[in-house]
Amino acid sequence: MDAKSPKEMQRAGSKMMLAARMVGPGQVDLVERPMPVPGPAQVRIALEGCGVCASNLGPWAGPDWMEFPTESGAPGHEGWGHIDALGSDVTGLKVGERVAFLGQHSYATFDLADARHVVRLPPELDGLPFPGEALGCAMNILARSGIKPGMRVAIIGIGFLGAALTRLAANEGAEVIAIARRDLSLALARQMGAAHTIALEDHWETIEEVRALTEDTLCEVVIEAAGAQWPLDLAGDLVGTHGRLVIAGYHQDGPRQVNMQNWNWRGIDVINAHERDPATCVAGMERAVKAVVARKLDIAPLVTHRFALDHLGAALDATRDKPDGFVKAWVACR
Missing domain, CATH: 3.40.50.720 (NAD(P)-binding Rossmann-like Domain)
Structure with a gap:
């Protein structure tokens, strides 16, 4: 496949998107997929970035229980970006708002989220990578x-x-x-x-x-x-x-x-201390936004290594190997 870059697809107004997936132990590729359509209670998010979680290293190593390839965009779950489309029943959110959210397919250019699982990012955080779930x-x-x-x-x-x-x-x-x-x-x-x-x-x-x-x-x-x-x-x-x-x-x-x-x-x-209730996770994200805005938590020393989406494999390797200066990696989705 001669895949276009995210920027090329945006310029062309394409109805397609790019997503990374694990295809084997230590192997990742990019695939082109139709743009997802939000359900009535969902929003579509044009992803800006996604944090790389150490929990991804289990699948990356290729244990016996792992099935490849993974779903497109999985297991990225620390995404943030701008709302791109609203489901028919969604109120209180607007297209263009910058948000963090709970998702499972955020190693991609677009992802869907339940509108209840979205947290607005205020202007004070503009330009900062913000892995809200983490x-x-x-x-x-x-x-x-x-x-x-x-x-x-x-x-x-x-x-x-x-x-x-x-x-x-x-x-x-x-x-x-x-x-x-x-x-x-x-x-x-x-x-x-x-x-x-x-x-x-x-x-x-x-x-x-x-x-x-x-x-x-x-x-x-x-x-x-x-x-x-x-x-x-x-x-x-x-x-x-x-x-x-x-x-x-x-x-x-x-x-x-x-x-x-x-x-x-x-x-x-x-x-x-691992929470699994989405409402509790969202409440934690909201408190995190307030803490960073109030300068009670500086995330600049914590999010240290940026990778392009098509270099997700290198981001996962860095998360495993911890090169000099490494704390956390994130992938830029566009």
Whole structure:
């Protein structure tokens, strides 16, 4: 297929669109598809960009359960852009408004969304990449964490999510202890308001460092944001008696084991902070918009690497390999 670029199709007023899809482990292509028509309660969005989520790395690796090719545009779910068309029953939204939204096919030039799952982006955010779903996720994890002023909060894993949560927890008046492997991640954590940083090198040495910082009481809240077994083990060991363990990492590579004796003995609360109710996700996105506009959260250090839509494979590889300076990738859809 001799596919046109998104800009060429726009100039020609084409009724076709481009979408990326995974066609095998570590393989992606672009396909041309008819422009989607919004249903009565939907809007069509001309996509400006879509964030690349670490949850995409499971399918990208090609596990046994994966079926290729994926649906066109999938699994892109952090899209933003401008409303291009309204369904017949949609009220309160206008063509041309810049929005973020909940979708599942946003590695494309256009996507559809339920009108209830759209959040307006005010002029203050013009020109900024805005992966609203991911930012809303951070806001909802914060809400589930129960952080109060003066609490000692350990955050394990300082990628996009952990860094955003560092800033948000510091905003709440917490004393944040950021724990990560990479020097860049620790520097980012300090930039985002961490009071202390610890290099994640040895399990027991890390526990002793946290004990020293907390007068041997450990932490009231620990947020695990790495999505792997060892950080989950460490998180449980850093929660103080009657504290709270918040699981924010996306665990996608098989079952996990937990030290239930330790969890029982300390009487800790365990919170799985992944939200699945769309209304809750939208509410988190709305709070994220307000936080960024109010300069309580700076997303410039968090969204670091831009790729063209036809380089989605490179964006996924960067998300996996984390080159120098990398925090989060996004694809420009036009």
